[in-house]
Amino acid sequence: MTKYVLWGSCCEDVVTKRSPFREEHLAGLAQQKADGILVTIGPTQDLTKVFGIYEATDAAQVRHLIESDPYWVNGIWTEYEVKEWIQAI
Template sequence: MRFEPTFLVTATFAADAAVRREPHRQAHLARVESLLADGTALLAGARADLGASVLVLRAADAGAARELCEQDPYWRHGVWTAIEVADYLAAVPPPDGRS
């Protein structure tokens, strides 16, 4: 196994996120899908209590991970009110699939 620079991001929802997110949901989901497809995001979803989105992102550093989130429609339109970025040790298999 090897470890890549990855970050656990928790993006807190606004109290009125259920209403606020609706006009921006499709754009947000398209962005997340793109990040998953190109390998930038390893995981994306929400806490079961819907208090926050949770992402595991590949990025050069914590600032780059934050910037990726700040480009999201949910941040730009106030659906997310805070973004917390923490170093995360994502174990990934070697490129050739061997350990």
């Protein structure tokens, strides 16, 4: 499997706006982790960005997971970029 890095941006007032979607979002991430696709994910301390690492068959699979996430669907994540990552160490 290839590793991919996610960098994304969050909307303003993210703590309030994400609240109705948080449980569904976290459940989906937990399932991705259990399935061995999601390595790690989380926001920056200032809650303006999100960073994640995935192990997937291709970038399209990662983009599908991101675009199916309630945070993307409901505008909590406002933009994202996925790059193939070479883990040196």
